[in-house]
Amino acid sequence: MTFRVKMLTVAVTMSLLFTMFSVSSGFSQRASAKTAEPIVKKVVPTFNGDSRTNKGFTWYTNLESSGSDLQLVKKLGKSVKKPDFKKALTFKGISYVSRNDSGERVHKAEAKGLKADTDYYYRVGDAKQNIWSEIDTVKTAPKKNGAFTFLELTDPQAKTEDEGKLAADTFNKAAETVKNYDFMTVTGDFVDNGVEEDQWDWLINNSRSVWGNTTVVPAAGNHEAKNYAFIDHFNLKMATKNQDTKTGAYYSFNYSNTHFVVLNTNEDSEQYRDFTPEQVKWVTADIKKAKKNGAKWTVVLIHKGPYTTSNHATDSDIIDQNGVRYQIAPLIGKLGVDLVIQGHDHIYARTLPINKNNQATQPTTITEWMNGEKIDYTVKPNGAIYYIPATSGPKVYKKNTDPVLGDTFYNKFVRAEENHAMKYGLDPSDPTRPVRGAVQNFSSVTISKNKLSVVVYEIDRIKGTDDPYIIDQFGIIK
Structure with missing residues (x-):
């Protein structure tokens, strides 16, 4: 056996071992899509109709999570840090396999009949499997006009x-x-290539607390x-x-x-x-x-x-x-x-x-x-x-x-x-x-x-500080 053939044999063997390890350990997201624990990610609330009473929610999971459940609890003050979801408003949504990533499932649900000018705790996920997102908050629009x-x-x-x-x-x-x-x-x-799902993860998951x-x-x-x-x-x-x-x-x-x-x-x-x-x-x-x-x-x-x-x-x-x-x-x-x-x-x-x-x-x-x-x-x-x-x-x-x-x-x-x-x-x-x-x-x-x-801010990464500063302000009076 020549040196070149030996090295090729070693490379193939290592590749097979790496693939086996990746599938068994979840190292490769795509390869392990059908075996990994379901997770909830890319959670985004949106307005959906009347901004005072309705909210739309979108989130992603891997394929094992087919339930699309939304729960909201009215926030009753700063002292309440652990909402009781046993008393939650509950809404059922829909799900389908992502059209741009066959290893992920898209979930959507709508909350209706909410109270205006009110903060709500919420979570989304799969109630049957008891798999939920982190608990976040959203606020409805005010009933009366205000700043x-x-x-x-x-x-x-x-x-x-x-x-x-x-x-x-x-x-x-x-x-x-x-x-x-x-x-x-x-x-x-939002991303450089909208059909590359990883790029959405990079943005939304790394600023999850904002989105x-x-x-x-x-x-x-x-x-x-x-x-x-x-x-x-x-x-x-x-x-x-x-x-x-x-x-x-x-x-x-x-x-x-x-x-x-x-x-x-x-x-x-x-x-x-x-x-x-x-x-x-x-x-x-x-x-x-x-x-x-x-x-x-x-x-x-x-x-x-x-x-x-x-x-x-x-x-x-x-x-x-x-x-x-x-x-x-x-x-x-x-x-x-x-x-x-x-x-x-x-x-x-x-x-x-x-x-x-x-x-x-x-x-x-x-x-x-x-x-x-x-x-x-x-x-x-x-x-x-x-x-x-x-x-x-x-x-x-x-x-x-x-x-x-x-x-x-x-x-x-x-x-x-x-x-x-x-x-x-x-x-x-x-x-x-x-x-x-x-x-x-x-x-x-x-x-x-x-x-x-309008206040416009800038961040200069090369200055040595990441503190935002104002570069322009303007407005309208009528």
């Missing part, structure tokens, strides 16, 4: 597990910084536009019964005095790039109805936004005559939307109010002080203010210097500087972009009776 705050993050989009932990840490730091927020919005690209203890308002990004990758992770009430959720979803809800509209820019049609006529028709009727019913504020969440300042600002689906900037932005102005929160372009920027003619207006402003810094409030603006809160993950883009944009475009912005990560140079693996992982951002938005305030 509230929400977190906004976008584009975590990690390629590796380490990058997933980095993005998850941004979520953790956002929750630590803002503290008493009421829910969390995420404007797309599990709030209500998440997700918008579909283009990186989860395939094979139901978005909707499998979120339990939402669809805007229309016949909506195709393969690429994402669009929906709306009310919270206090504000109407929220979440769009899906993964659709497409000849008339509207990134949208179908059905979605455009729906959003037009939906916002008109909300205003007629007394909504004081209107906020739109959109992944592929019309007013950003990096790579995607000159994409054909944005700048063509049937693109988002020329078809959707004028509609947003016409419908009287106050704030548009975008994703997709991985840079920080915000505009002046943009009206129904796609023109920036010069508003009256009032300067106040908040967090020890100045904040300019736009007074009764004629148009919507667009902002993109950069990225909560590792990937960042440079400012777009294409001459097709020019001063006419950039004069519509209040903030349109170069990416803050550029001071650390270019990414060695992709010199068209700043270095990966250096800078992340998140925002908090507070809405009261007559005032909307």
Whole structure:
């Protein structure tokens, strides 16, 4: 026997032994999917219909857990640390094998008839097998109008597990910084490849205490536009019964005095790039109805936004005559939307109010002080203010210097500087972009009776401290 043949024999033997060990010990998640103990993970609460009384829940297990049980107990004060689930509200849900991981099961359940403005302990799992998630809390929306705050993050989009932990840490730091927020919005690209289930684990499981203890308002990004990758992770009430959720979803809800509209820019049609006529028709009727019913504020969440300042600002689906900037932005102005929160372009920027003619207006402003810094409030603006809160993950883009944009475009912005990560140079693996992982951002938005305030935070990993600091504050008064 030659040396090469001997080594090949040893390698094959070691491979067989490793495979046997992996299957027996659960080392390989995929190989052991049918034998491992069932676990509950990727638990995400969402609004599902009336935000005062209903909640949707999604979670994942391996295949052995087929029960889909939800239990909630009203939180009766800070002193109660161990809720009695024998007296819980109970709800049965559904489950199915994940469409993107045959070794995992997706579970969904809805809680209805909850009490407004109330904190609940909850757990999800399999009652028959007595397998449960950790106990977390959610809160219903107030019955009466009042001030509230929400977190906004976008584009975590990690390629590796380490990058997933980095993005998850941004979520953790956002929750630590803002503290008493009421829910969390995420404007797309949760992962780099939506059909790779491990990538969802990296983000959600490493910031579990954030995702599990709030209500998440997700918008579909283009990186989860395939094979139901978005909707499998979120339990939402669809805007229309016949909506195709393969690429994402669009929906709306009310919270206090504000109407929220979440769009899906993964659709497409000849008339509207990134949208179908059905979605455009729906959003037009939906916002008109909300205003007629007394909504004081209107906020739109959109992944592929019309007013950003990096790579995607000159994409054909944005700048063509049937693109988002020329078809959707004028509609947003016409419908009287106050704030548009975008994703997709991985840079920080915000505009002046943009009206129904796609023109920036010069508003009256009032300067106040908040967090020890100045904040300019736009007074009764004629148009919507667009902002993109950069990225909560590792990937960042440079400012777009294409001459097709020019001063006419950039004069519509209040903030349109170069990416803050550029001071650390270019990414060695992709010199068209700043270095990966250096800078992340998140925002908090507070809405009261007559005032909307936005605070934008940044984390600089290279400075030697991970403490978030404020890079911008702005608001609207009306």
